[in-house]
Amino acid sequence: MAGKQNLKTLILLFTALTVFILDIFTGSVKVPLAEIIKILFTGSSSSDLWREIIINLRLPSAFAALLGGAALSLAGLDMQTFFRNPLAGPYVLGIGSGASLGTALVIMTGITGFAGRTASVTAAVAGAFAVTAVLILVLKRYRNITILLVTGLLAGYFINSIVTILIRYSEHASVRSYINWTMGSFKNITWEDLSFLAPVAVSVMIFHIFMIKQLDLYLLGENYASSMGVDKNRFRYSVLVTTSLLTGAVTSVCGPVSFIGIAAPHFCRSFMKTSRHNVMVPAAILSGSIAALAADIISSLPGRLMAESGIIPGSLPLNAVTALIGVPFVLKVLFRETVHHE
Amino acid sequence: MNRERQTIRIENLSTGYRNRKTVMKVNEGISLSAAKGKLIFLTGPNGSGKTTLLKTITGTLRPLKGSIFIKEREITSLRGNAISKIVSVVLTSIPDPGYLTVEEIVTLGRAPYTGFKNRLTEDDNKIIEKSIEMLSLSPLGKRLFSELSDGEKQKTMIARALCQNTDIICMDEPSSHLDFPSRIELISFLKTIAEKENKTVIISSHDLNTALNSADIIWLIEKSNTIHSGAPEDLALSGIIGKVFNRGNFRFSEKTGEFLSESSFSKTITADGPEEAVFWTGKALRKEGLRISHNTEYSGPPEEIKDLLTVRSSGKSYVWSYKKRVFRSIYEVVCFIKQQQGLQ
Numbered sequence: 001m002a003g004k005q006n007l008k009t010l011i012l013l014f015t016a017l018t019v020f021i022l023d024i025f026t027g028s029v030k031v032p033l034a035e036i037i038k039i040l041f042t043g044s045s046s047s048d049l050w051r052e053i054i055i056n057l058r059l060p061s062a063f064a065a066l067l068g069g070a071a072l073s074l075a076g077l078d079m080q081t082f083f084r085n086p087l088a089g090p091y092v093l094g095i096g097s098g099a100s101l102g103t104a105l106v107i108m109t110g111i112t113g114f115a116g117r118t119a120s121v122t123a124a125v126a127g128a129f130a131v132t133a134v135l136i137l138v139l140k141r142y143r144n145i146t147i148l149l150v151t152g153l154l155a156g157y158f159i160n161s162i163v164t165i166l167i168r169y170s171e172h173a174s175v176r177s178y179i180n181w182t183m184g185s186f187k188n189i190t191w192e193d194l195s196f197l198a199p200v201a202v203s204v205m206i207f208h209i210f211m212i213k214q215l216d217l218y219l220l221g222e223n224y225a226s227s228m229g230v231d232k233n234r235f236r237y238s239v240l241v242t243t244s245l246l247t248g249a250v251t252s253v254c255g256p257v258s259f260i261g262i263a264a265p266h267f268c269r270s271f272m273k274t275s276r277h278n279v280m281v282p283a284a285i286l287s288g289s290i291a292a293l294a295a296d297i298i299s300s301l302p303g304r305l306m307a308e309s310g311i312i313p314g315s316l317p318l319n320a321v322t323a324l325i326g327v328p329f330v331l332k333v334l335f336r337e338t339v340h341h342e
Numbered sequence: 343m344n345r346e347r348q349t350i351r352i353e354n355l356s357t358g359y360r361n362r363k364t365v366m367k368v369n370e371g372i373s374l375s376a377a378k379g380k381l382i383f384l385t386g387p388n389g390s391g392k393t394t395l396l397k398t399i400t401g402t403l404r405p406l407k408g409s410i411f412i413k414e415r416e417i418t419s420l421r422g423n424a425i426s427k428i429v430s431v432v433l434t435s436i437p438d439p440g441y442l443t444v445e446e447i448v449t450l451g452r453a454p455y456t457g458f459k460n461r462l463t464e465d466d467n468k469i470i471e472k473s474i475e476m477l478s479l480s481p482l483g484k485r486l487f488s489e490l491s492d493g494e495k496q497k498t499m500i501a502r503a504l505c506q507n508t509d510i511i512c513m514d515e516p517s518s519h520l521d522f523p524s525r526i527e528l529i530s531f532l533k534t535i536a537e538k539e540n541k542t543v544i545i546s547s548h549d550l551n552t553a554l555n556s557a558d559i560i561w562l563i564e565k566s567n568t569i570h571s572g573a574p575e576d577l578a579l580s581g582i583i584g585k586v587f588n589r590g591n592f593r594f595s596e597k598t599g600e601f602l603s604e605s606s607f608s609k610t611i612t613a614d615g616p617e618e619a620v621f622w623t624g625k626a627l628r629k630e631g632l633r634i635s636h637n638t639e640y641s642g643p644p645e646e647i648k649d650l651l652t653v654r655s656s657g658k659s660y661v662w663s664y665k666k667r668v669f670r671s672i673y674e675v676v677c678f679i680k681q682q683q684g685l686q
Contacts, residue, residue, distance in 0.1 A: 228451065
C-alpha cells in the first residue's frame with residue numbers, strides 16, 4: 001500500500017516537472033528549442049527578445065503556475081478536511097471574493113509599483129481572512145453544512161456587489177485592469193510578483209508538516225478530533241491562517257483562478273486511494289501544480305496557432321480553461337459521491 | 343465505595359450551557375461515583391440531560407458548578423491533551439472519513455501518545471493489534487471503513503477508543519443506528535471490555551430495555567436535581583424505574599420488568615396448553631384489554647371449564663380452539679374474541 005503510494009507520488013512529481021518544462025518551452029512566440037536550453041543554462045542568447053521572453057516572461061509565468069496551483073490545491077484540501085465537505089474550496093465559500101474585494105480596492109485606488117503590490121497582497125489576504133473567519137464562526141455556532149455553504153455563497157454575492165459599485169465609480173483604465181485580473185492569469189507575472197507569492201506559499205507548505213496529524217484526526221469530525229487531543233480552537237486558527245494566506249497571496253498575484261482548489265484534492269484522493277494527509281498533502285501540492293501548468297499551456301495554445309497563421313496573438317482566459325475542465329470533473333465527483341436516487 | 347476502586351467521582355455537579363449573557367442550567371446537585379470494570383447506563387426520559395452530563399464528563403462542556411474527579415484528578419484542571427488520555431468517546435453519528443481503512447482509523451486512537459510525526463512504537467502497534475482483535479475486526483483490518491456495515495463501523499470506532507487506552511470510555515447512544523442483534527452484540531462486547539480491561543464504560547441511552555438487561559449500574563436521571571444510581575434490579579424492585587418512566591396507563595411492572603398498559607381488564611380468559619403458546623397468546627390479548635390466566639391447577643377434562651382456550655401443538659405448529667371453533671394462528675383467535683366482545 002505505502003510502496004504503491006510512494007510510486008504514485010513519484011509519478012506526480014515526474015509529471016509536474018514535465019509540464020513545468022513544457023510550459024517554459026511553449027508560448028505564443030516561437031523560440032527554437034536549442035535557444036531555450038542555451039538561455040536556461042547560460043543566460044545568454046543570440047536574440048535579446050528571445051532572452052527577454054524566456055527569462056522575464058515564461059520562467060516567472062511557469063513558477064507562478066507551479067506555486068499558485070500548489071497553493072490553491074493545498075488550501076482546498078485543508079478546507080475539504082476541516083469542513084468535512086467535498087464542495088469546499090477557496091473560491092466556493094466566498095473566500096476568493098474576500099480576496100478579490102481587497103485587490104479591487106487597491107487596483108481602483110490606482111496605487112502601483114512595489115507599494116501597490118504590497119498593499120494588494122495584504123488586502124487580499126485580509127479579505128480572505130475575514131470571510132474564512134465568518135465561515136468558521138457560522139460552523140461553530142450552527143454546525144450545519146448547508147448553512148455554511150449558503151453563507152459562503154451569499155458572502156460571495158454580497159462582496160461582488162460591493163465590487164460592482166466600486167467599478168461603477170472608477171476610472172476606465174483601472175476597471176479594465178481589474179477585469180483582466182478577474183480572468184486569472186499566470187502570464188505577465190514579474191519576478192517581483194513572485195517575491196510575494198513564493199515565500200508565503202512555501203512557508204505555508206512547510207508549516208503543513210505540523211498540521212498533518214491534526215488533519216488526519218479531523219477526518220472523523222471535530223468532536224472526535226478534540227476527544228483525541230486536538231486543541232480545536234488552535235486548529236481552527238491554523239486553518240483560518242493557512243487558507244487565507246494561500247488564497248490571498250495567489251488571488252492578488254494571479255487573479256481568482258477557479259476550480260483548481262476544489263478539483264485537484266479530489267483527483268488526488270481517488271488517485272492515491274487514501275485520505276491520509278502524509279500522502280495527501282504532497283500529492284495535492286503536486287497535482288495542483290500539474291493542473292495549473294497544464295491549464296496555462298492550454299490557454300496559450302490558440303495564441304500560438306493564431307500567431308503562426310498571422311492573426312493577432314492572444315491567449316485564452318485562464319479561468320475559462322480551468323472552468324471548462326474543472327466543472328465536469330467536480331460534477332463527476334459529486335455524482336459519484338452522492339448515493340443516487342431514482 | 344472504596345476509593346481505590348473508584349475511577350470517577352462526581353461531586354455536587356451542575357451541568358448546563360453558558361454563553362456571554364445567559365446560563366441555562368440542565369441538572370444540578372449531581373453526586374455519583376463509579377468503579378472500574380463496570381458497565382454503566384446513563385438513562386432518563388427525553389430532555390432529562392443525558393447528553394449534557396456526558397459532554398461534561400468528557401470535558402466538552404465546562405461544569406457550571408461542582409467537580410468531576412477521574413482517578414482523583416479534577417478534570418477541569420487538566421491541560422492540553424491530558425484528558426484524551428483519561429476519557430475516550432464514541433458518538434452516535436458515524437463519521438465519513440473518505441478513504442481510510444479500519445486499521446488506519448483504529449491507529450488514530452494512539453494520537454494522544456504520539457508526537458507530531460505520528461510515529462508508532464512497538465508498544466503502540468501491539469495495542470492497536472489487540473484492540474482490533476478484541477472487537478473481532480482482524481479480517482476487516484485492510485478494508486475501507488466506508489464499505490462496512492453500520493455495526494462494523496461502530497465497532498471500529500470502539501476499537502479506536504480502546505486504543506486510546508483510557509480509564510473511562512463514554513458513549514452517546516452508540517447503538518441507535520444498529521439493528522437489534524447488532525445492538526445486543528455491541529453491548530455484550532462492551533461488557534466484556536469493561537470487565538477484562540478493567541475500564542469504566544458509560545453509555546448514554548434511552549433504550550431502557552437494554553439498560554435493564556445489560557447494565558451493572560444505571561444512572562437514572564429523574565428530574566433536574568435528582569439522579570438515582572444502582573443496579574437495574576435494585577432500581578426496578580424499589581419502584582424507582584416506574585416512578586421515573588410511568589406515563590398514564592403505561593406502567594412499569596415490577597413482576598415482569600416490562601411496561602404494560604394497565605387499563606382495567608374487561609375479562610379474563612383461561613387458557614391451557616404449552617407455556618410458550620399461552621405466553622404469546624396472552625401478550626396479544628393484553629393489547630385488547632383482556633387478561634389471560636394459565637389453567638395449571640385444574641386437571642380434569644379441559645372441556646368442562648366454560649370457554650376454555652386450549653392450545654395443542656405438534657412440533658412448531660399450533661392449533662387453538664375456543665368456543666368450539668378452531669384457529670390456526672393467534673391473529674385469528676384475537677380477531678374472533680374481539681368480534682365476540684363487540685357483540686356483547
